[in-house]
Each structure stands twice: as structure tokens, then as C-alpha cells.
Amino acid sequence: MSFKQKFALAILGVAVVASLGAGYLVQSSYSEQFRDAISAPPSARFWLGTDELGRDRFARLLYGTRVSMLLAPAAALLATLIAGLIGGAAGYLGGRWERMITAGVDLFLSLPWLFLLLAVRALLPLNTSPVMSVMITFLLLGCLGWAGPARIIRAGTRTLVNSDFLVQASASGVSRWRLFWRHLLPNLRPVLLAQFWISIPLFILSEANLGLLGLGVSEPLPSWGAMLRDLENYSAVLQNPWMLAPAVLLVAVVGCLQLLLGTEERGVSC
Amino acid sequence: MLMRCRLTRFTMALMLCGLAAASSASELRFCLRIDPKTFNPLLVEDEASQTVRYLTGGVLIRLNRYTQELEGELATKWKVSENGRRIDFDLRPGVRFSDGTPFTCDDVVYTMRELMDPNLHSPTGDVFRSAPGPVESRCTGSSATGSAGVTVRFPGPVAALAAQFDQVAILSAHSAAKESAVLGPFALGEYKPGAYVLLRRNPNYWKRDANGHPLPYLDAIRLEIQQNRELELLRFRRGELDIVNKLDPEMYDRLSSEMPHAVVDAGPSLDWEIVFFNQVANAPLPEYKRRWFRSDDFRRAISEGIRRDDLVRIVYRGHARAAVGPVSTANRFWLNSALQPPSGSQTAALALLEHAGFRRSGSTLVDRDGNRVEFSMITNAGNKLHERTLALIQQDLARFGIQLNVVTLDFPSLVERISRTFNYEAVLMAITNVDLDPSAQMNIWVSSAANHQWNPNQKTPATPWEAEIDKLMAEQGGSQDRDKRKIYFDRVQQIAADKVPMLFLVNPNALSAVSPNVKNVTPAVLAPQIYWNVEHLQVGNALVSQARNALVNQR
Numbered sequence: 045m046s047f048k049q050k051f052a053l054a055i056l057g058v059a060v061v062a063s064l065g066a067g068y069l070v071q072s073s074y075s076e077q078f079r080d081a082i083s084a085p086p087s088a089r090f091w092l093g094t095d096e097l098g099r100d101r102f103a104r105l106l107y108g109t110r111v112s113m114l115l116a117p118a119a120a121l122l123a124t125l126i127a128g129l130i131g132g133a134a135g136y137l138g139g140r141w142e143r144m145i146t147a148g149v150d151l152f153l154s155l156p157w158l159f160l161l162l163a164v165r166a167l168l169p170l171n172t173s174p175v176m177s178v179m180i181t182f183l184l185l186g187c188l189g190w191a192g193p194a195r196i197i198r199a200g201t202r203t204l205v206n207s208d209f210l211v212q213a214s215a216s217g218v219s220r221w222r223l224f225w226r227h228l229l230p231n232l233r234p235v236l237l238a239q240f241w242i243s244i245p246l247f248i249l250s251e252a253n254l255g256l257l258g259l260g261v262s263e264p265l266p267s268w269g270a271m272l273r274d275l276e277n278y279s280a281v282l283q284n285p286w287m288l289a290p291a292v293l294l295v296a297v298v299g300c301l302q303l304l305l306g307t308e309e310r311g312v313s314c
Numbered sequence: 315m316l317m318r319c320r321l322t323r324f325t326m327a328l329m330l331c332g333l334a335a336a337s338s339a340s341e342l343r344f345c346l347r348i349d350p351k352t353f354n355p356l357l358v359e360d361e362a363s364q365t366v367r368y369l370t371g372g373v374l375i376r377l378n379r380y381t382q383e384l385e386g387e388l389a390t391k392w393k394v395s396e397n398g399r400r401i402d403f404d405l406r407p408g409v410r411f412s413d414g415t416p417f418t419c420d421d422v423v424y425t426m427r428e429l430m431d432p433n434l435h436s437p438t439g440d441v442f443r444s445a446p447g448p449v450e451s452r453c454t455g456s457s458a459t460g461s462a463g464v465t466v467r468f469p470g471p472v473a474a475l476a477a478q479f480d481q482v483a484i485l486s487a488h489s490a491a492k493e494s495a496v497l498g499p500f501a502l503g504e505y506k507p508g509a510y511v512l513l514r515r516n517p518n519y520w521k522r523d524a525n526g527h528p529l530p531y532l533d534a535i536r537l538e539i540q541q542n543r544e545l546e547l548l549r550f551r552r553g554e555l556d557i558v559n560k561l562d563p564e565m566y567d568r569l570s571s572e573m574p575h576a577v578v579d580a581g582p583s584l585d586w587e588i589v590f591f592n593q594v595a596n597a598p599l600p601e602y603k604r605r606w607f608r609s610d611d612f613r614r615a616i617s618e619g620i621r622r623d624d625l626v627r628i629v630y631r632g633h634a635r636a637a638v639g640p641v642s643t644a645n646r647f648w649l650n651s652a653l654q655p656p657s658g659s660q661t662a663a664l665a666l667l668e669h670a671g672f673r674r675s676g677s678t679l680v681d682r683d684g685n686r687v688e689f690s691m692i693t694n695a696g697n698k699l700h701e702r703t704l705a706l707i708q709q710d711l712a713r714f715g716i717q718l719n720v721v722t723l724d725f726p727s728l729v730e731r732i733s734r735t736f737n738y739e740a741v742l743m744a745i746t747n748v749d750l751d752p753s754a755q756m757n758i759w760v761s762s763a764a765n766h767q768w769n770p771n772q773k774t775p776a777t778p779w780e781a782e783i784d785k786l787m788a789e790q791g792g793s794q795d796r797d798k799r800k801i802y803f804d805r806v807q808q809i810a811a812d813k814v815p816m817l818f819l820v821n822p823n824a825l826s827a828v829s830p831n832v833k834n835v836t837p838a839v840l841a842p843q844i845y846w847n848v849e850h851l852q853v854g855n856a857l858v859s860q861a862r863n864a865l866v867n868q869r
Contacts, residue, residue, distance in 0.1 A: 077709050079624055097628060097705055166727035170690035170739060171719050263705045263720040273698075276544075279568045 052300035059297060060113055066106035074099065074107040075264035085284065092286050095274065099264075105290055108266035112248050113297070115182040120243035122186030127193035128236055134194070135201025136224060146198065152191040161188060161254070174265035181260060185247050193239035200235040204228055245298040252294065268294050340533050340853045342832065342845070344557035345540040345549075349507055353493050355483035356429055356436040362537075369513055369535060369848055371483025372497020374403055374422070375476055379838035379846035382646060382750060384476055388417065388484060388497060388520075398471035398794045401479075402454070405462045410518040412501040415489045419453035422464040424487035426451040441478050441753075445470025473753035473791035499530040499849040511537040521849055530849035531834075547827075550576075556832050556853055557844050561825040562699065563631040569827055578844070580824040580837040582635040584642045584747040587625075587703065589616075589691065589740055589817040593769040595776070597736040602685045607739070611670035613814040614656075618666060620710050621658035625820055629702045633825055637818035639807045640758075644821065644839040645750050648800065650807040660713055667714065679715035688717035691740040692731065695722035700742055703819065707742075732767065741767075742819075748841050752790060752803040759787050759806060768815050779813050829853075 045053075062069060070091075072078075078098040086093045092101035134145035164184055172180065204210060205228070213227055252269035254260035261267035271290035274280075281287050350363040355371045358364050374389040386392065389403040409417040429439040430449045442449065447469025455463035472478060489495035494502055496516060503514035513535040521529040538555070540546050547565055549555045551572065561569065561577070570577040591607035592599060599607075606612045622636035636655040641648045671682035679687040691707070693700040701722065708718045723731070731738045747754070757765040761772040761780045775781035783806055790802035810816070824843045828835050833852040837843055845851060 075709070077706070079628060082628055097702060162724050162727075166723050170692065170721050170737075171688060172721075173719065262722065263701060264708060277564060277568065279571065 049303050052303035055296055056300045056304070059109055059293065063106050063110035063113055066103065066110060069106060070100060070103040072100045072103050074103045074266050076100070083280075083284070086286055092289055093284065101271075101286070101289070104266035104271060105293065108268050108271055108290065109293065111178055111261060111265065112251060112268045115178065116244050116247040116251070117240075119182040119186035119189065119247045120240050122183070123189040123243050123247075124193060124236055124240045126187070126190035127197050127239060128232070130190065131194035131197030132201050132228070132232065135198040136205055136228065138202070138205065142198070142202075146195075149191050149194050149198075153195075157188050161185075174262045178261040178265055178267065181251065181254065182247065185250050189243060189247065189250070193243065196239060197232065197235055200232055201228065204231050241301060241304065245301050248294065248298065340531070341536055342532050342534075342557070342848075342851060342853050343536045343538060343555050344559060344845075345546045345555060346511070346537045347539075347541055349539055350505075350511060353502060353505075355485070356425075356434060356438055359437050362539075365537065365842065366502070366511060366513070367481075367483055368498075368842060369500045369845075370496045370498040370502060370516075372409075372417075373480055373483055374405075375479040377477060377480045377750070377840070379840040379842070380836055382840070384480075389479075392476055394475050394794060396467070397792070398473065398475050399469075400465065400467045401475055403464045403466075404455070405464065406520065407462065409497065409520045411486045411489055411495040411497055412516040412518055413486070413489050413491070413495040414518060415486050415495060417484070417497060418487075419455070419462045419464045420487045421484050422466075423451040423453060425482065425485045426466055428485060429482060438481050441481075442468060442472055444468060444472045471792050471794075473756070474751040475794075477749075477751055500532075500535055503534065508539055510539060513537070519849070523850070531852045532848070535848070550827055550829070553829065553831075556829040558827040559842060559844055561827055563629075563633040563822075563825065564698070566633060566825040566827075567631055573827070575830055576827050578826045578828055578835075578837045579633055580826070580839045580843055582642050582644045582821040583824040583839050583843075584644055584750070585822055586637060586640070586642070586745045586747065587634075587699075587742070587819040587822065588745060589620075589707075589742050589819065590768045590815065591740045592736060592738055593776070593815075594736040595769070597738075599739065602681060602683060603689065603739065606681065606687070606689075609670050610813050611666045612672075613817070614812075615663045615666035615670070615672075615714075616711070616716075617814050617817045618656045618659060619663035619714060620656070620707055620817065620819065622655055622819060623658060624706055624710075625703055628706060629699055630820060630822060633823040634820040635823070637821050639810050639818055640755060640816075641752075641803075641807060642747070642821040642839075644824075647796075648750065648752055648803060650804040652804075653807060653811050658710075664714060674715055677715055678717070686717070687715070688719065689739040690719040690721050691742055692721045692723055692728055692738050693742040694725045694728050697744075700744075704742060733764075733770075744822075750840070752787075752799070752806070756787055756791060759783050777813075779809050780815075783809055 076099065078084075078094060078100075080098070081090070081094050082098045083096055084090055084094040084098070090100050090102065092105060095101055095104065130145060130149065134142045134149075161184055168177075168180060210223065210227055213223055218227070248268065251260050251267060252272050254269055260269040268290050272294070274287055275291060346362040346365060348360065348362050350366050351360045352358060352363050353366060355367045358367050373387050375384050375392060376387045377383075378385050386406075388406050388409060390406050391404040393402045394400070395402070403422065405417070405419055405422070411417060426449060428434060429436050430442065445468070449469065450467045452465055453462065454465050468475075484497055485492055486495040496502075497520075499516055499519050499521070500513035501516045502511070504510075504512040515530060515533050519529060523529055540549070543562075543565065546555065546558055547569065550558050551569075566577055566579070591613060593604075593607050597604070626632060626634045626636055635643055638653040638655045639650065641650065643649060667679065672679055672687065674680075675684075681687060691704060693704060701720075704718075704720045708720060711718045728741070732741055757763040758767065760766060761769070761775040761784055764770050766772065769776055772780070775784055786802045786806050790799040790806075793799050793802070824837070824839045826837060826844045828837075828844055831854050834847070834850045835844060836847060838846050840846070
């Protein structure tokens with residue numbers, strides 16, 4: 045691991061630890077409105093000032109980081125598992141199964157997923173707590189984000205299925221089940237891991253996009269997406285540059301994930 | 315001497331024409347959010363078409379947006395009689411359509427016939443359909459004296475009959491191209507879908523200013539089609555636009571810090587921000603929640619508990635007024651001045667909740683059966699003002715132990731829930747109100763109406779107070795005595811304050827931006843706030859243009 049990657053890991057570690065220990069780092073709750081201190085500048089009381097409803101920006105940033113950093117990997121894991129299952133099955137079974145599954149994946153990719161997400165979101169029960177609502181949002185993202193990785197995993201599986209060692213194992217009479225678990229899956233691990241790492245920033249950004257449309261995490265729970273909406277008011281940003289903190293953190297986290305991904309990709313080539 | 319005078323006038327004319335030709339024509343530029351759906355003034359429904367109709371249509375009677383009084387335009391006099399069934403107009407003589415066709419009583423008769431044609435389904439005509447039966451229009455007056463008049467008789471009484479003619483643009487009975495022959499200050503010049511609508515000065519417009527100069531002063535109006543508010547603001551800053559007719563408080567504050575002389579806060583508008591609870595009998599709600607929402611005390615407690623002053627200060631940045639009821643403080647005549655906005659007092663709200671059988675259980679509020687008080691409130695996604703309002707209400711209600719779940723939905727889903735499936739608990743929404751007269755609110759207050767939002771389309775009124783409102787609205791609608799109508803509608807406002815079927819939160823201010831280049835602007839709270847007196851507006855070199863027009867007319 046290079047110095048850059050160690051540095052990236054350290055930043056990610058600090059972000060995760062700070063978000064998990066938010067209760068110890070900040071005194072106020074992310075939802076408490078200090079209506080006498082609207083849009084306040086940074087101070088000893090509010091390290092990053094307050095937002096337009098008088099809520100502590102630093103508290104919201106830490107809790108928002110917790111939401112995005114915990115749920116995005118969970119959604120990425122779900123998407124990678126579904127992609128592994130479907131893409132792996134297509135590549136392993138081959139023939140008409142492969143053609144059928146590939147056509148299904150292509151069809152899924154052609155769907156306007158944003159509208160699908162909006163429609164599904166609109167059908168959810170109204171009395172869902174904000175925490176449940178954010179979990180459902182990421183669950184939906186995970187359920188909808190498998191198709192792209194599935195194609196890559198199918199291609200990877202197909203290459204492995206045609207490789208000499210698998211042909212030899214198959215010719216030696218190894219059962220299909222054992223062939224899959226013992227020989228195929230361990231060799232697919234680098235591809236799966238790469239897809240997992242790629243999906244995390246993708247889901248973080250997707251939630252941010254939904255937040256920009258006002259359809260992400262519901263009030264009063266903070267998320268990066270909801271906080272990025274404040275940047276629409278660019279003149280306020282120029283006057284209060286600390287409003288950029290969520291954007292800086294988002295860029296830093298996505299950048300660090302990309303750096304770490306470099307390690308995984310090298311792992312694949314090794 | 316006469317020869318010299320003519321020579322001087324001719325030289326002046328040449329000079330002014332040259333000057334005018336050297337400079338570009340005076341043009342007012344502002345944005346429409348969408349393309350106008352129609353240029354037929356009788357079929358107007360959307361805001362963009364309304365704008366075009368306002369700028370091009372000539373009407374018999376116009377509501378002065380500033381004084382809030384009716385003024386004669388194409389009608390010099392009018393008289394309402396037979397308890398609102400009949401109106402007689404004296405028509406202005408010597409008026410011509412933009413294509414040169416003379417304006418006669420035939421045009422009014424033709425317009426009324428078209429307006430009431432059931433096959434046309436004119437939304438403007440709906441307000442005149444007070445009872446089944448034909449509408450009779452006929453010319454009156456004598457050609458010998460040169461006085462022309464029209465009598466229109468309706469099958470039933472029409473509430474605020476004269477005021478309804480503010481929306482009726484008169485069509486030409488004799489012109490070949492009916493949509494392009496207009497009596498308003500401007501006529502349709504060019505339309506490029508998705509790009510702009512260009513309105514050109516009507517050379518035959520009848521109005522003149524105090525000095526006898528023909529109006530309008532402007533040569534043209536360019537309505538740019540622009541949906542993106544940020545781009546609109548950017549173009550205004552660059553000087554590419556002269557007016558932004560509606561600003562939200564955040565944009566207003568941004569602009570006021572950069573261009574303090576360009577922003578206009580005309581005070582509270584007629585619009586409402588409201589919350590209402592679902593009281594529909596067959597709505598898919600648990601029975602205990604239906605009981606809460608139907609409880610007067612519960613609704614009043616929620617209304618009392620919302621701190622409207624904070625909404626005004628924080629969400630609207632001071633550019634709104636705490637609402638007292640269905641009539642804005644901007645509506646000088648119809649407001650029931652005895653009403654006060656709810657206090658936002660925690661004690662008063664808790665007392666009401668206790669009276670309704672609610673009690674605190676730890677940090678939460680429960681009803682008499684022990685059900686935790688938790689409900690959702692929906693609003694349209696992407697509306698920052700609504701999202702912030704809900705965040706404040708959420709904290710206000712949390713003081714009483716009420717859990718409010720905020721749900722933002724895309725607009726079609728929201729409409730589906732509140733008007734078809736009734737699968738919602740409470741909703742926050744904005745109502746745009748453009749009419750001063752309470753008859754315009756008939757479709758909200760009458761229990762059988764589809765827009766009686768909290769419990770629409772009732773066969774018989776569900777509560778005694780809704781029955782009383784039905785009766786009062788019918789009485790005010792049927793009377794032509796303004797003071798009597800005021801008494802009836804004051805009572806409606808009082809019932810609305812006591813029973814709180816809708817929680818009136820704030821009346822947002824009418825905020826606009828006007829370039830310093832535009833002269834004679836008199837902002838009003840009624841739409842269209844900035845250009846209601848469009849014929850008097852001047853932009854940049856409008857004075858040169860005005861002089862040129864004067865000379866052209868003289869010659």
C-alpha cells in the first residue's frame with residue numbers, strides 16, 4: 045500500500061470514527077433548531093455555524109456522514125450480491141440462459157431508474173420514520189444498482205469458465221456445485237470487490253442527487269445530499285465558505301475510495 | 315407664418331424619426347415559465363396564457379390592481395340589475411381593433427355567445443354559468459345618437475357580476491383573423507415555441523395619457539420562455555431582462571444585496587400557505603386518526619401550536635404575514651378585521667388537547683385510548699419553502715409530544731393522494747389566489763365542491779358548521795349588496811377561525827424585481843404585480859418612441 049493510499053485510508057478512518065462518535069463530539073442534536081441563531085457563523089458553540097433553520101451544521105455533517113458512510117456500503121453490498129448472483133449465473137450457465145439474462149439486464153439498464161425510484165418511493169407508507177425512510181431509500185438504490193456490475197461480472201465469469209484450469213477441473217469430474225464454490229467464486233473475488241468499491245461512491249452520489257430533488261432522506265435526518273442542496277444559494281456560499289464542508293468531505297471520501305480502489309485493481313492484476 | 319410652422323414641425327418630425335431609427339425600439343422583456351397553451355382568450359387556463367391575455371385583451375371593465383376598484387375600459391358605464399341577473403353596458407365610441415376593424419356592440423354579443431358556448435368549454439365562462447338556461451345578449455342604444463350599448467341577461471344571479479368581466483377579452487365579430495384582432499395595448503407579433511412570444515404595440519389602442527399622447531409607450535414586449543428561475547435571475551442581473559414578476563424570499567434577499575434598487579416587496583399577496591387534515595369519510599385511515607382529524611379541538615390545538623412568527627421570520631425571511639384566515643390582509647374590503655392569527659402558545663394548545671382527551675405519557679402525547687399521536691404531512695418535493703416550513707412545524711409539534719413525519723412527494727403523486735385516493739393524513743400546500751371577491755372561493759367552501767379539500771364532494775354537509783357555511787356562501791353569492799355580502803363572508807371567516815378546517819399559515823409577500831430602466835412602475839399586490847399598468851410603462855428610450863408615436867399620429 046502506497047503512502048497516498050495509507051493517507052486515504054486514514055482520512056476515511058477519521059471520517060467514519062468521527063461520524064460514529066458524533067454524540068461525543070457535539071453537544072447539540074442534529075435536529076435541534078436554535079431559532080435565535082439562524083445562519084450563524086462558526087463559533088465555539090457551533091464549529092461550522094448553523095443552517096437556515098438554526099441547526100448546528102457540524103452536528104448535521106457528522107450525523108449525515110454516518111448515514112451516508114454506513115448505508116452506502118450496505119447498498120453497495122446488496123447491489124454487488126445481486127449482480128454476482130445474476131451475472132455469475134449468466135456467465136456460468138452460458139448458452140440461451142446467458143442470452144436471456146443478458147437481455148433482461150439490458151432491459152433493466154434501459155429503464156429510467158430515477159422515475160422508477162420516485163414511483164416506488166411514492167408508494168411507500170407515509171408514516172415511516174426518517175431512519176426507516178433513509179434505509180428504504182438506500183435499499184431501493186441497492187436493488188436498482190445491480191445491473192451495471194452484473195454485466196461486468198458475467199463477462200468475468202465467462203472468461204473464467206473458458207479458462208484452462210476450470211476446463212481441466214470439469215474434465216476431472218468435479219461437480220458443478222464444487223466447481224462454482226471452490227474454483228469460480230474465489231477467482232471472481234477481485235471483480236466482486238472492485239464492483240463493491242465502485243458502487244459506494246455511486247450510491248453516495250445517487251443519494252445526493254435524490255436529496256437535490258428533495259426526495260432523499262426526509263427531515264429532520266441529515267444526509268450529504270440534503271446538505272449539498274444548501275450550495276444552490278451560491279451567494280450565501282461565497283459569504284459563508286464553511287457551507288462547503290459537506291462538499292469537501294464528499295469529494296475527499298469519494299477520492300479516497302478511488303485511491304483505495306486502485307489497490308484492489310492492482311490486486312486483480314496480481 | 316403657417317408655412318414656417320409646418321416647416322419646423324416637419325424638421326422636428328424628421329429629426330425625431332431619425333433619432334428613433336438610430337436607437338432600438340423600446341421593448342420590455344420578461345419571462346414566462348412555460349409556453350402559452352392557447353392564444354384564444356376564452357380558453358385561457360394557464361398562467362402564461364393569462365399573461366398574454368392580460369397584455370393583448372381589451373375588456374369592458376378592468377379591476378385596477380392598485381386601487382382594487384373596478385374601472386371602465388371598453389365600457390364607459392355599466393349597471394347591474396335584477397339581483398345580479400342582468401348587466402347593461404354603455405360602450406366606448408371610436409374604438410378600433412388592432413387590425414382596424416371598428417369595435418361595435420356586435421363584438422360584445424359575439425364574445426358572450428362564444429364564451430357561453432357549451433361546445434367551447436371556456437374556463438372563463440364557467441363563472442357565469444350560475445343556473446341552467448341560455449345567456450341573452452343584445453345591442454341597445456341608437457345609431458342616431460351614436461351611443462351604443464349592450465345588455466347581457468343571465469339565467470341566474472351571478473356573484474360579483476361586473477368584476478367577472480375583468481377576465482373577458484372581447485373578440486372581433488367581423489375580423490377575418492379573430493385571434494390576432496385585439497383591443498388591448500399589444501397584439502401578438504411573433505411566437506417561437508420554446509423560445510419567445512413577441513407582442514407588438516397595438517397602433518389602434520384607444521387609451522391616451524394625461525397629455526393626450528397615445529398609449530402604450532412601449533413598442534413591444536418580449537416574453538422569453540424560461541423555466542429555470544436561476545437562469546432568469548442571472549439574465550436579469552446581466553440586464554437581459556427587465557422584470558422578474560415573482561421572486562421567492564431567498565432570491566429576493568440575494569438580489570437585494572446586489573441590486574438594492576431593483577427589488578420590490580409589495581407586501582402580503584392574496585396567496586395562502588395552508589395545512590389541512592384528511593376528513594374524508596371513506597379515506598383509508600385508522601378510525602382513531604379519523605377521530606383526531608375530525609376533532610375541532612385537535613385542529614385548533616395544532617393551529618395554535620404552530621409558531622407563525624417563526625415561519626415568517628425564518629422561512630420567509632420577513633417577506634410574509636402570519637395569516638388570519640381565508641382573506642389576506644392585502645384584501646382591504648373583505649378581510650374580517652376582528653380576527654387575529656393564532657398565538658403559537660404552547661399553553662393554549664395543550665389546554666385544547668387536554669380538552670379533547672389527549673394526555674402526555676412520558677415524552678409522547680397519547681389519545682384517550684392510549685394511541686400515540688403520530689401523523690404524516692405530505693408536500694411537494696423540491697419546494698424549499700415547504701420543506702423548511704415542515705421542519706419548523708415538526709419541532710413546534712414535538713414540544714407537545716407529537717411525532718410529525720415529513721413526506722415529500724413528486725407533484726403528480728401528491729395530487730393523486732389528495733384528490734383521488736385520499737390516502738394521506740395531512741398536507742401542506744400553497745394556494746394561489748388572484749381574485750379579491752369571496753365568490754372565487756365558492757369552490758373551496760361549499761361542501762359539495764370538488765375543491766372542498768378536507769372533505770370534498772359531500773352529498774349533504776357532514777357537519778352543522780359546513781351546512782352554515784354553505785348557506786352563507788349561497789347568500790353572499792346571491793346578493794348584490796356589497797355590505798350585506800361582507801357580513802355573510804365575515805361570518806364564514808369566523809367559522810373558519812373557530813373550526814379550523816384549514817390551518818392558514820402565512821400570506822407570502824408579492825416579491826418582484828424591476829430594472830431601473832423601467833419607468834412608471836407602481837407595484838401592486840394583485841397579479842400581475844409589476845406590469846398591471848403596462849400601457850404606462852417605459853423602458854430606456856421609450857420617451858423618444860413616445861414622441862415618434864405622437865408625431866406619427868399627428869401626421
